[in-house]
Structures are given as C-alpha cells and as structure tokens.
Amino acid sequence: MKEPLRFAVYDIGSNSVKFLVAEARAAGQPPLVLAEESHTTRLAEDLIATCELKQEAIDRTLASLKEMAGKAARLGVPPNAPGSVHSRAVATSAVRDSRNRKAFLKEAAVALGFPVTLLSGEEEAEGVYRGIRSGGHRTTFEEGDLLAVDVGGGSAEWILGAGGKIARRVSLPLGCVRLRERFIPGYPVPQGALDAMAQSLEEQLAPILADYARERRDRPVVGTGGTITAAAAIALKLPDYDPSKVHLHVLTRETIACELNRFAALDADSLRHVTGLPPKRADILVPGLAVFLATLKLLEASRLTVSVRGLRYGVLDGLIAEAAPASSATEGK
Structure with missing residues (x-):
C-alpha cells in the first residue's frame, strides 16, 4: 500500500x-x-x-x-x-x-x-490569497471573489481577488510589531497615541484603498493573521484557542472598535489576562486591530469574516x- x-x-x-x-x-x-x-x-x-x-x-x-x-x-x-x-x-x-x-x-x-x-x-500576498481559498471552505472563498487583509508583525497585505485571480495586491510595512514600536509608549495607551496611529494609518491607506473600495462591490472582506484570529477568540470567549470555532467567525466594525478601545485602556498586566488573548500577543493586539479598523472604515465595510488559513x-x-x-x-x- x-x-x-x-x-x-x-x-x-x-x-x-x-x-x-x-x-x-x-x-x-x-x-x-x-x-x-x-x-x-x-x-x-x-x-x-x-x-x-x-x-x-x-x-x-x-x-x-x-x-x-x-x-x-x-x-x-x-x-x-x-x-x-x-x-x-x-x-x-x-x-x-x-x-x-x-x-x-x-x-x-x-x-x-x-x-x-x-x-x-x-509573493506573500499571493500565498495569503491561495491559503484563504484552499481547504474546501463552506463559503464562496474557494471561488476567490473577496478582499483579503492579512496583518502580520512586520507588514500587512491587501488582496482583491476576482474569478480566482488577484486583481490588486499591495504589501505595506504596517505590521502590528512595527506600529507598536512606533506609536505605543505603554499601557494604558494615551489617547493621543491612538489618535496619531489612526490618523497615520488612514493617511497611508486612503489613496490605496480608494481603488479597492470602488472595485470591491459586494465581495466579502476576509481577515487573516494572529491579530484578527485573537480578536475572534476574545469575542467568542474561548479559554483555549479552537481554530474550528474561530474560522469563518464574523466580526463587525463596531466590535473591532470596541475591542480596540477596551484593550487600549487596560494596563499591561490586565491585558495579559484577557480570555482568548495569548499573553505574548497582548502588547501588539491594539495596533493590529487599528489596521483592520482603518481598512473597514476606508472601504465603508461593516464587517469581516475571519479565516485561520493564511500564508x-x-x-x-x-x-x-x-x-x-x-x-x-x-x-x-
């Protein structure tokens, strides 16, 4: 055999x-x-x-x-x-x-x-898009008509897919580790630091995502990466991470905004004890969420679907x- x-x-x-x-x-x-x-x-x-x-x-x-x-x-x-x-x-x-x-x-x-x-x-964007489409999804992701957002530690990627092919893709140095080092002095995060980070993200993303917004039509927004899977696990109140529950969970823009503001107001020790949040990711969750929030705002999208299948x-x-x-x-x- x-x-x-x-x-x-x-x-x-x-x-x-x-x-x-x-x-x-x-x-x-x-x-x-x-x-x-x-x-x-x-x-x-x-x-x-x-x-x-x-x-x-x-x-x-x-x-x-x-x-x-x-x-x-x-x-x-x-x-x-x-x-x-x-x-x-x-x-x-x-x-x-x-x-x-x-x-x-x-x-x-x-x-x-x-x-x-x-x-x-x-190439990283191509791999993310291929990963999202792989594995027999019970949604239309396999057809590839979607707008994917992948936030990593060093960079973030935006991929617009149509008919199984990438129509647009861009990779920018806006990962959560980079943003933390640049904007967040500590926890709780000062409001001024949050505002500066949000303004910087919107200024950098607005000219890029304008074309995406025009072409997205009714394509779903799909989020990948540790930030958004952690956000889903928190929303689901999972004491132990379960990818089968996190995968395809829907997060609204309002939920992401609430999570960002809630966690930015916590001190470092309290943040490490949030149910569903890996302690080693505690200090980079807020900047990662800021990328997703800015993206949804500029796309005028109300929600995204979480995928555990990335690069x-x-x-x-x-x-x-x-x-x-x-x-x-x-x-x-």
Whole structure:
C-alpha cells in the first residue's frame, strides 16, 4: 500500500514562527492537519531602530525551527530530495527588511536542513490569497471573489481577488510589531497615541484603498493573521484557542472598535489576562486591530469574516500541487 504524502511548512514571520504538518488526501478533500503551532519569537524586535535582526531574536527563532523540524521528522515528513520536496520554509517582512538577512537565512537553512525562501511582499500576498481559498471552505472563498487583509508583525497585505485571480495586491510595512514600536509608549495607551496611529494609518491607506473600495462591490472582506484570529477568540470567549470555532467567525466594525478601545485602556498586566488573548500577543493586539479598523472604515465595510488559513496554508497548497504530478508519474510506472 502506498504511503500517504506528508508535508511541513515553516512560516518565519516578524512576530512568530508558524508551523504546519499535514497529510495530502484524495483530490477534492482538504489536507489532514497533523500538527499546527505558533511560537512567538519577535524576530522583528528593535528592527526599526537598528535595521538588523537582534542576535537574541535570531537565537529564539532558530531554536523554534530546530524544534519544529524534529517534530516534522517524528511525524513522518520525509527529507527533501531532488524532485521530491516535502518541506518548505518561507521568510517575510522582518527578514526582507534587515541588513543581516543573508546571515540569518544561512543559519536558518542549517537549522532546518534545507534553504529558506525569502518572499517579496507581492509573493506573500499571493500565498495569503491561495491559503484563504484552499481547504474546501463552506463559503464562496474557494471561488476567490473577496478582499483579503492579512496583518502580520512586520507588514500587512491587501488582496482583491476576482474569478480566482488577484486583481490588486499591495504589501505595506504596517505590521502590528512595527506600529507598536512606533506609536505605543505603554499601557494604558494615551489617547493621543491612538489618535496619531489612526490618523497615520488612514493617511497611508486612503489613496490605496480608494481603488479597492470602488472595485470591491459586494465581495466579502476576509481577515487573516494572529491579530484578527485573537480578536475572534476574545469575542467568542474561548479559554483555549479552537481554530474550528474561530474560522469563518464574523466580526463587525463596531466590535473591532470596541475591542480596540477596551484593550487600549487596560494596563499591561490586565491585558495579559484577557480570555482568548495569548499573553505574548497582548502588547501588539491594539495596533493590529487599528489596521483592520482603518481598512473597514476606508472601504465603508461593516464587517469581516475571519479565516485561520493564511500564508502557511497557501504554501502547503503549493507543495501538494507540486507533488501531485510526481506522484502520478510514479504510480504509472
């Protein structure tokens, strides 16, 4: 009997490293997820000030990658070989924007045992769009008619999809870690800091999203990334994160605004004890929500639908698609 194909994806982000192991199933069926983790490593820590990845942040990230690679091997993901790629790692905004990215990518490749792909902002947007559409959604997302917003630690992406193709896409350095370092001196957040952040976001996004707003029509707005999944978990009052409950949850613009103002008024310790909010994400939730709120306001949209399927699922979908022809050729021999 033929062994099932198993794959591992490593998404090296500015705030966290996300890890996904899945098994391919029959055509038309979503992959079987065997493991999914997110380690907060803050790779982008102090990047704005130094333009370099800090050694402490690099060490945290490499340790997570080594741990994840070991788990992938234990779960039966075979090593990469010519013509047979079962693992893929991608790096995004923090690595893109750092002066020491080459040294980091070299160390990351040693930790994993294979090279890491550095994505451009446009490639990251493509991966997010592919991820949202993957996996047999019970909505129209598979058709790709949507406007996706992905807020990461270092950057944020806006993708307008039509007929299964990307009509518009843009990636901007407006991730939640960057915004926290630039605008938020501490918690509770002064009203002046909130106002300055909101004004800056609207000024930067208004000329870009004007075209999106005209072309969006009735396409749903879909949000991805740790900020919006945490916001959904909070709204659902989930003591333990459950992606099956968070996925496709609808958040109104009013709810997002209320959450932002509520959490901005809390001190740091109280924020870390909010039900549904991972403690390590506590200090970056407010700036992340500010990006979503500004987006909905400029689009004149009243709500968004949360998707837990972002970049890593897009990378997984690509791996499985690449493996399918090779698998078919092997079976035909």
